[in-house]
Amino acid sequence: MTKQNSYAVPPDLLDVVIVGAGISGLQAARLLRPNYRIAVLEARERVGGRLCNHRFANGETVDIGGQWVGPGQERMYRLIEELGFETWPLYDNGDNLLWDRARGRRYQGTIPRINPVALLDLGQAMARFERMARSIDCSAPWTHPKAAEWDQQTLASWLQRTCKTRRARELFAIGIGAVFAAEPEELSLLHALFYARSGNSLETLLSVTGGAQQDRVHGGTAGLCTRMARELGDDLHLNAPVNSIEQNADGTLLVSFEGGVLRCRRLILALPPNQALRIQFSPALPARRDQLWQRMPAGSCIKCVARYDRPFWRDEGLSGQVTSVEGPVRVVFDNSEAGKDSGLLMGFLEGEAARHYSGVDPEVRRRDVLDCFARYFGKRARTPLEYVDRDWSSEPWTRGCYAALMPPGVWTQYGDGLRDADGPIHYAGTEAATEWYGYMEGALQAAERAVQEVRQALAECAPGAPAMNLQVRELPRV
Amino acid sequence: MTKQNSYAVPPDLLDVVIVGAGISGLQAARLLRPNYRIAVLEARERVGGRLCNHRFANGETVDIGGQWVGPGQERMYRLIEELGFETWPLYDNGDNLLWDRARGRRYQGTIPRINPVALLDLGQAMARFERMARSIDCSAPWTHPKAAEWDQQTLASWLQRTCKTRRARELFAIGIGAVFAAEPEELSLLHALFYARSGNSLETLLSVTGGAQQDRVHGGTAGLCTRMARELGDDLHLNAPVNSIEQNADGTLLVSFEGGVLRCRRLILALPPNQALRIQFSPALPARRDQLWQRMPAGSCIKCVARYDRPFWRDEGLSGQVTSVEGPVRVVFDNSEAGKDSGLLMGFLEGEAARHYSGVDPEVRRRDVLDCFARYFGKRARTPLEYVDRDWSSEPWTRGCYAALMPPGVWTQYGDGLRDADGPIHYAGTEAATEWYGYMEGALQAAERAVQEVRQALAECAPGAPAMNLQVRELPRV
Incomplete structure (x- = not known):
């Protein structure tokens, strides 16, 4: 049911309202707050968005959302340090397992040992993909000379043509599932190339040590968000989903949310596109913006964690991977x-598997996941002390992970408008990043860019604009 | 801003609430109303959805939305007759024009006269497409033996492989633009095949006489909706966009809209997926439903009409096509x-062109469209008595036309849930049709199916359910 506004008259004018208290919105708030009057509106009763801690019965916590940082993610390491958090490297010793035809084969590194023909095939396909990815300008993928060609086909079509063996295609698709939480047919080839390039390379995205899965954060990545939120005090409104954003004749914005309304000069939307789409804009956003968001669905992922008394698989020289x-x-x-007793196995249900298990009895899901763990690591894995999973497609304020995907035709038809502000509305969130799209690092990069835009816009404010000394923090607060 | 509910206590219990007063929702209402207590909620100040009349200065009207009916659309012809409307055949005499390299070549029928190699190429591609389309079961495209193969590629990839000549590809793409208001890379091959098959064949969809563009409706297709709406009286609520749908513990639904709230046992959503996505459901709909809708963006179309004192092109033996x-x-x-003096030329900006011209100054759009008309029909076409266009992507309650598209991977990953009710929530609208998906006929077919489901559900109502004699119309009305 709709609620009555708690304001009878338009409220005081803020400089910036930020919608979404994921790591991107919080970073934007953190950067702007020393100089501007801001507010952050968050739909949930918690901050963090796609980052979330789960607390086990024994008091230990685990990231049940995004969790890794790795080399090249300089903003993230800086933030972690600034906030006084510490990282540890994911356990990456011993042998990995390739599970196939009901048995596991040990291997080391990113690429499993498979028969030489398939291995060569896979290696060639990856090398070709990487070569193409390196040629992409991540700030404008649609300008690539082959953008049209690469954007009119799916990654699946490309794999079909490029890989000679089914085995190479299968393994490539598993990697894609791990990186995108989607099937190769859901992705434009151009998007897959852009995405890989935005995080340096596909190999970087697939790797543990030296790659995107290298480090974890003690206290959880959501802990970073909680810390950032604490700095915001009353400027952060939880349980405040935004219903509508109205532009007034004087150019200011009226932001209506469950429980109130705020007025501001600039707005930063730090939401995934599927959430931004739900807000009613008046006047409507340009059609290209709306249609772009219609074409950016989220991936499908269920993250599953089992806790054991200790990481028993290490005894057998297994990495757990x-x-x-x-x-x-x-x-x-x-x-x-690191430093805790428990052994945790974490597995992903991704793409097609996530869709299937999203609709399945949680008990069946648990059983099937633990069956997998038991197949890979022996029957001891079937009886953890605790089990938890999170279906991110079922979270009403996320509705899919890890990030929004671009099907074919979207980058070339709509991409040039992806990050541009629409008047006083600016875009943050990892989907507005040119570096590390889909990652926390991208969320920070997009926030910095949006903040820069907002600073510039407020500085350039014409003299005829509503009187407001932008640099003064002592003005009465809403 | 949110508004206060006009009801302090939950309102009386209706049998069915229908959301959306397009032709599908209106048909559902019409079928249910004799036996059930219903209400229809429509966001706009008018009914008709993607059907809309434009009134010219001289009092004549033209369909500025969907307009055609053709053979095989039996429900539509029946409805037209029942409502006392009449049709006339679109003018289809004289020569069509193929415009290319700054000149027009005359031809007759669906396929232009081009060089024999390209013609053969185009003919073979179309024949192959039709053969594949005929093998699709439109009630379950995902069950086709080749569903996975056809759904993992774009129509563009298929055209690239299938057509040997660029000319054949170009012409095929123009046909696709006309049918889907999209570029071939936006469509899964499987979706294109399904869509064509659902309207009999691609040739049917491309044809005038004997095809989907055969007949028009005097008074406009929106006139049908206005007539249907009149029967509904107070059961129709305009300016009533639905914000949220809540399921109560007793299984009834609370439907909150701007200005009020309704309570009902069953609900029919007669909306395109991009609109349905905006409603807040509590509890949330299953993730697969939500993620399916995230993957069904609308096409892009601007419909442009110029009115002249008479159809002067006919003098030169031109059909206007x-x-x-x-x-x-x-x-x-x-x-x-037919029967009016004015000559109207109607042109579509579709797919990429619609995206471009959506953001362009209306005066420039008008000029460029009339420039086209003048190139095709001589300079007289540059100075119509009146000009009107409608960018359906910019309509806040439509946000794209003609219909929702399926990118690759959607039919096979999500399609089996497209039309199934979610508990008490049933789906109408042309996107829930198995016949004539994307057409008015499909909207009627989906409405009939949803009505059948609702009837059955209400008839099967367990004795423990809220007491309500479903067949009695004399109960107090809300």
């Missing part, structure tokens, strides 16, 4: 926290 | 109403 052709859990990691 | 390789208006029809 699995690549499984058979699934439904195709990718597994040792998610144990 | 153009297929243009050069654009931006690639498809033109003689839209004059």
Whole structure:
């Protein structure tokens, strides 16, 4: 049911309202707050967005959302340090497992040992993909000479043509599942290339040590967000989903949310596109913006964690990392926290598997996931002390992970408007990043860019604009 | 801003609330109303959805939205007759024009006269497409033996492989633009095949006489909706966009809209997916439903009509129909109403052209469209008595036309849930049709199916359910 506004008259004028208290919105708030009057509106009862801690019965916590940082993510390491947090490297010793035809084969590094023909095939396809990805300008993928060609086909079509063996295609698709939480047919080839390039390379995105899965954060990535939120005090409004954003004749914005309304000069939307789409804009946003968001669905991922008394698989020289052709859990990691006793196995249900298990009885899901763990690591894995999973597609304020995907035709038809402000409305969130799109690092980069835009816009404010000394923090607060 | 509810206590219990007063929602209302207590909620100040009349200064009207009916659309012809409306055949005499390299070549029928190699190529591609389309079961495209193969590629990839000549590809793409208001890379091959098959064949969809563009409705297709709405009296609520749908513990639904709240046992959503996505459901709909809708963006179309004192092109033996390789208006029809003096030329900006012209100054758009008309029909076409266009992507309650598109991977990953009710929530609208998906006929077919589901559900109502004699109309009305 709709609620009555708690304001009878338009409220005091803020400089910036930020919608969404994920890591991107919080970073934007943090950067702007020393100089501007701001507010952050968050739909949930918690901050963090796609980052979230789960607390086990024994008091230990685990990231049940985004969790990794790795080399090249300089903003993230800086933030972690600034906030006084520490990282540890994911356990990456011992042998990985390739599970196939009901048995596991040990291997080391990113690429499993498979028969030489398939291995060569996979290696060639990856090399070709990387070569193409390196040629992409991530700030404008649509300007690439081959943008039209690459954007009119799916990654699946490209794999079909490029890989000679089914095995190479299967393994490539598992990697894609792990990186995108989607099937190769859901992605434009151009988007896959852009995405890989935005995080340096596909190999970087697939790797643990030296790659995107290298480090974890003690206290959880959501802990970073909680810390950032604490700095905001009353400027942060939880349980405040935004219903509508209205532009007034004087150019200011009226932001209506459950429980109130705020007025501001500039707005930063730090939301994934599927959430931004739900807000009613008046006047409507340009059609290209709206249609772009209609074309950016989120991936599908269920993150599953089992806690054991100790990481027993290490005794057998296993890393805990699995690549499984058979699934439904195709990718597994040792998610144990350094310095804690518990052993944690973490597996992803991604793409098609996530869609299937999203509609399934949680008990069946648990059983099937633990069956996978038991196949990979022996029957001891079937009886953890605790089990938890999170279906991010079912979270009403996320509705899919890890990030929004671009099907074919979107980058070339709509991409040039992806990050541009629409008047006083600016875009943050990892989907507005040119570096590390889909990652926390991208969320920070997009926030910085949006903040820069807002600073510039407020500085350039014409003299005829509503009187407001932008640099003064002592003005009465809303 | 949110508004206060006009009801302090939950309102009386209706049997069915229908959301959306397009032709699908209105048909559902019409079928249910004799036996059930219903209400229809419509966001706009008018009914008709994607059907809309424009009134010219001289009092004549023209369909500025969906307009055609054709053989095989039996429900539509029946409805037209029942409501006392009449049809006339679109003007389809004289020569069509193929515009290319700055000149027009005359031809007759659906396929232009081009060089024999390209013609053969185009003919073979179309024949192959039709053969594949005929093998699709439109009630379950995902069950086709080749569903995975056809759904993992774009129509563009298929055209690239299938057509040997660029000319054949271009002409095929113009046809696709005309049918889907999209570029071939935006469509899954499987979706294109399904769509064509759901309206019999691609040739049917491309044809005038004997095809989907055969007949028009005097008074406009929106006139049908206005007539249907009149029967509904107070059961129809205009300016009533639905914000949220809440399921109560007793299984009834609370439907909150701007200005009020209704309570009902069953609900029919007769909306395109991009609109349905905006409603807040509590509890949330299953993730697969939500993610499906995230993957069903609307096409892009601007419909442009110029009115002249008479259809002067007919004097030169021209039909008014153009297929243009050069654009931006690639498809033109003689839209004059039989029995009226005015000559109307109607052109579509579709797919990429619609995206471009959506953001362009209306005066520039008008100029460029009339430039096209003048190139095709001589300079007299540059100075119409009146000009009107409608960018359906900019309509806040439509946000794209003609219909929702399926990118690759959607039919096979999500399609089996497209039309199934979610508990008490049933789906109408042309996107829930198995026949004539994307057409008015599909809207009626989906409405009939949803009505059948609702009837059955209400009839099967367990004795423990809220007491209500479903067949009694004399109960107090809300």
